[in-house]
Amino acid sequence: xxxxxxxxxxxxxxxxxxxxxxxxxxxxxxxxxxxxxxxxxxxxxxxxxxxxxxxxxxxxxxxxxxxxxxxxxxxxxxxxxxxxxxxxxxxxxxxxxxxxxxxxxxxxxxxxxxxxxxxxxxxxxxxxxxxxxxxxxxxxxxxxxxxxxxxxxxxxxxxxxxxxxxxxxxxxxxxxxxxxxxxxxxxxxxxxxxxxxxxxxxxxxxxxxxxxxxxxxxxxxxxxxxxxxxxxxxxxxxxxxxxxxxxxxxxxxxxxxxxxxxxxxxxxxxxxxxxxxxxxxxxxxxxxxxxxxxxxxxxxxxxxxxxxxxxxxxxxxxxxxxxxxxxxxxxxxxxxxxxxx
Amino acid sequence: xxxxxxxxxxxxxxxxxxxxxxxxxxxxxxxxxxxxxxxxxxxxxxxxxxxxxxxxxxxxxxxxxxxxxxxxxxxxxxxxxxxxxxxxxxxxxxxxxxxxxxxxxxxxxxxxxxxxxxxxxxxxxxxxxxxxxxxxxxxxxxxxxxxxxxxxxxxxxxxxxxxxxxxxxxxxxxxxxxxxxxxxxxxxxxxxxxxxxxxxxxxxxxxxxxxxxxxxxxxxxxxxxxxxxxxxxxxxxxxxxxxxxxxxxxxxxxxxxxxxxxxxxxxxxxxxxxxxxxxxxxxxxxxxxxxxxxxxxxxxxxxxxxxxxxxxxxxxxxxxxxxxxxxxxxxxxxxxxxxxx
DNA sequence: CGGATCTCGGCAACCGATTGCCAATCTATC
DNA sequence: GATAGATTGGCAATCGGTTGCCGAGATCCG
Numbered sequence: 009x010x011x012x013x014x015x016x017x018x019x020x021x022x023x024x025x026x027x028x029x030x031x032x033x034x035x036x037x038x039x040x041x042x043x044x045x046x047x048x049x050x051x052x053x054x055x056x057x058x059x060x061x062x063x064x065x066x067x068x069x070x071x072x073x074x075x076x077x078x079x080x081x082x083x084x085x086x087x088x089x090x091x092x093x094x095x096x097x098x099x100x101x102x103x104x105x106x107x108x109x110x111x112x113x114x115x116x117x118x119x120x121x122x123x124x125x126x127x128x129x130x131x132x133x134x135x136x137x138x139x140x141x142x143x144x145x146x147x148x149x150x151x152x153x154x155x156x157x158x159x160x161x162x163x164x165x166x167x168x169x170x171x172x173x174x175x176x177x178x179x180x181x182x183x184x185x186x187x188x189x190x191x192x193x194x195x196x197x198x199x200x201x202x203x204x205x206x207x208x209x210x211x212x213x214x215x216x217x218x219x220x221x222x223x224x225x226x227x228x229x230x231x232x233x234x235x236x237x238x239x240x241x242x243x244x245x246x247x248x249x250x251x252x253x254x255x256x257x258x259x260x261x262x263x264x265x266x267x268x269x270x271x272x273x274x275x276x277x278x279x280x281x282x283x284x285x286x287x288x289x290x291x292x293x294x295x296x297x298x299x300x301x302x303x304x305x306x307x308x309x310x311x312x313x314x315x316x317x318x319x320x321x322x323x324x325x326x327x328x329x330x331x332x333x334x335x336x337x338x339x340x341x342x343x344x345x346x347x348x349x
Numbered sequence: 350x351x352x353x354x355x356x357x358x359x360x361x362x363x364x365x366x367x368x369x370x371x372x373x374x375x376x377x378x379x380x381x382x383x384x385x386x387x388x389x390x391x392x393x394x395x396x397x398x399x400x401x402x403x404x405x406x407x408x409x410x411x412x413x414x415x416x417x418x419x420x421x422x423x424x425x426x427x428x429x430x431x432x433x434x435x436x437x438x439x440x441x442x443x444x445x446x447x448x449x450x451x452x453x454x455x456x457x458x459x460x461x462x463x464x465x466x467x468x469x470x471x472x473x474x475x476x477x478x479x480x481x482x483x484x485x486x487x488x489x490x491x492x493x494x495x496x497x498x499x500x501x502x503x504x505x506x507x508x509x510x511x512x513x514x515x516x517x518x519x520x521x522x523x524x525x526x527x528x529x530x531x532x533x534x535x536x537x538x539x540x541x542x543x544x545x546x547x548x549x550x551x552x553x554x555x556x557x558x559x560x561x562x563x564x565x566x567x568x569x570x571x572x573x574x575x576x577x578x579x580x581x582x583x584x585x586x587x588x589x590x591x592x593x594x595x596x597x598x599x600x601x602x603x604x605x606x607x608x609x610x611x612x613x614x615x616x617x618x619x620x621x622x623x624x625x626x627x628x629x630x631x632x633x634x635x636x637x638x639x640x641x642x643x644x645x646x647x648x649x650x651x652x653x654x655x656x657x658x659x660x661x662x663x664x665x666x667x668x669x670x671x672x673x674x675x676x677x678x679x680x681x682x683x684x685x686x687x688x689x690x
Numbered sequence: 691c692g693g694a695t696c697t698c699g700g701c702a703a704c705c706g707a708t709t710g711c712c713a714a715t716c717t718a719t720c
Numbered sequence: 721g722a723t724a725g726a727t728t729g730g731c732a733a734t735c736g737g738t739t740g741c742c743g744a745g746a747t748c749c750g
Contacts, residue, residue, distance in 0.1 A: 019497060020497065022475060024735095025737065026736075026737095034699075035700050036738095037738075037739075038698085038699055040736095040737065040738060041698095041699085041738090041739090044738090048698085048699095049697095053699085069475050071412050071421065071736080071737090072705095072735070072738095073736080073737055073738075075412055075705045075706065076736090076737065076738050077705085077739095078705080090437065090441050090444060091437040091438060091441050091630075093434065093630060096434075097432060099456075100431050100432050107457075107469075112455060112457075112472075112476070113456065114453060114455050115440075115444070115454065115456050116444075116453075117444055128448075131453075134411060135411050135453070156360060157360060157361075158360070290631030293607075295635075295636035365707080366706070367707095375729075375730085377730095378709075378730065379729055381706095381707065381709085382728095382729085385708090389728085389729095390728070390729075391728060409707080410706055411707095412705090413705070413706030413707040414707050416737090417707065417708050417709080417735045418707085
């Protein structure tokens with residue numbers, strides 16, 4: 009029978025520093041220092057305390073520590089859609105770095121809703137040391153507001169006064185456009201993602217500007233939801249646009265367009281060249297495999313975690329290199345067709 | 350300038366119930382009760398307190414509450430590999446349910462290592478109310494041990510005395526084997542996943558038993574790592590086995606086998622019928638799309654979270670239906686070829 | 691040898707809630 | 721009008737650590 013009513017009857021209460029202190033014949037504060045202020049305590053005492061702690065299976069209670077120190081050793085990462093394959097490597101990168109530095113990573117999903125994102129972030133904020141906002145749908149002012157409460161960092165979005173990790177989209181876009189130009193394409197369509205997406209606007213602008221430099225025309229179609237279904241929905245508009253090549257906001261949409269096109273008998277790349285974005289899992293085993301502009305997501309996740317943790321510990325900011333996108337030629341692009349299809 | 354040295358100089362200390370109490374002219378305990386024991390306090394007092402709390406932006410500090418109550422409103426979910434697409438829907442299902450019931454979900458990855466999994470689980474255990482182990486690689490005894498500290502639940506694994514949510518693999522396997530039998534297949538290969546995987550053993554056994562009932566032969570190949578690369582590695586063994594149809598432990602491996610086969614000119618399904626497992630994202634846009642045995646992962650995640658939360662709150666166990674697998678015929682299966690390839 | 695400095699460990703306050711217990715007041719009942 | 725009972729709110733302990741401050745004893749140094 010548990011002595012403490014709030015515990016489940018059959019679960020043993022974990023050992024505390026008070027238990028260790030009693031067994032070692034010292035005060036709890038001595039145990040605390042022995043365990044995490046190396047050198048502060050006589051070496052032999054420290055050793056004895058460590059042995060006893062080990063023997064009775066003492067484990068620090070992170071919550072109890074967090075209360076007075078305000079440090080939870082936890083990071084939160086919010087994103088619009090957990091199941092979007094774009095984020096897998098990013099999540100893993102952040103998780104690995106966090107774990108290696110002794111931090112726990114909490115994931116939260118905003119389901120493409122700014123309100124939900126804000127609410128979630130607010131709720132989590134008091135339980136974490138810092139927050140990574142991936143592809144935030146929030147207003148700038150909300151983000152700034154969050155930044156006043158805890159250190160935060162945005163990925164693939166820039167907000168004045170807030171640290172960010174953003175992939176440089178230009179190198180990949182340049183190479184993609186050079187590639188399309190060599191293939192004779194003159195008129196392109198950009199299939200836009202959500203209008204609330206900062207990254208969507210960046211890709212849109214960069215494509216337009218780079219295409220302009222090359223004397224190519226770009227028409228922006230959308231916005232569309234950034235999913236397979238959203239890409240499929242764009243098919244008709246792409247046909248009507250008269251473009252010979254389409255760049256989708258992301259691979260998910262490119263895949264959707266590819267499937268939808270396939271169903272109505274459109275041949276890709278013969279009738280339409282298609283370029284995706286991100287190089288997600290699966291984009292290489294469609295048929296044809298999708299030519300895409302790769303985003304180094306694992307690197308983004310790692311850098312985000314690394315920089316946030318550095319900030320938390322007041323470490324000197326790492327000299328940080330901007331991750332670059334990279335053009336990946338596969339088989340969904342080919343020479344521009346001549347007539348309409 | 351902050352009065353409290355441990356806070357970042359430029360971040361305001363969040364409001365506490367003490368602040369609210371002072372402004373309302375009541376004691377902190379009254380504030381606490383006003384906010385979460387509706388009716389315990391005079392209605393007008395409660396109303397006044399709520400208004401003040403709202404006005405100064407008071408937010409409960411979950412850590413402070415967790416310390417005396419032992420309840421963190423947090424669930425942890427451990428899995429072997431975050432980026433395995435198999436888990437996406439499962440994670441989302443669990444996250445949705447958790448969020449809707451006011452729980453936070455923490456994700457932890459064990460990278461296919463039992464030791465790391467155990468360590469992670471141990472570390473997290475004091476910060477969470479309960480733990481969901483997905484495809485645990487741990488020993489039964491370790492799992493039982495964890496269960497003594499906190500409520501835990503396993504997914505796709507059964508351990509005596511521990512609650513579990515496991516998909517029934519038999520319906521899908523039956524339909525798959527019936528399908529293969531109709532196509533004239535008599536000798537099958539099962540491409541095994543990790544030997545430490547309980548689910549792998551279940552699939553292996555069930556396939557063997559059901560195939561036996563139908564007078565079909567099965568040879569088990571492996572174990573192999575449950576990834577695209579692992580599937581590719583199995584190609585040679587499949588050829589040598591003389592089987593006319595192969596069932597892979599999961600879709601990832603089926604995809605790997607498909608790609609590897611494609612590279613050496615093997616035609617699927619003409620020369621080899623291929624059946625995957627799980628219906629992961631992407632398994633329908635390979636060419637040919639992979640015939641697979643679908644596992645209802647979202648449902649598994651939802652049920653796991655639901656049941657664990659019910660246990661935490663001592664609610665009556667939900668009448669719980671076992672999620673069933675389902676055969677999904679696509680195009681990677683065809684009539685058995687006659688000669689060797 | 692005496693004073694300054696170091697080393698080591700304990701005391702007690704604190705973080706921000708929750709909650710058992712108690713007391714004061716109000717209400718109801720006979 | 722007395723008393724039982726309900727209502728309302730406060731006191732103080734508690735959860736498990738951390739840390740500023742203090743003092744006893746050891747060590748150092750001129």
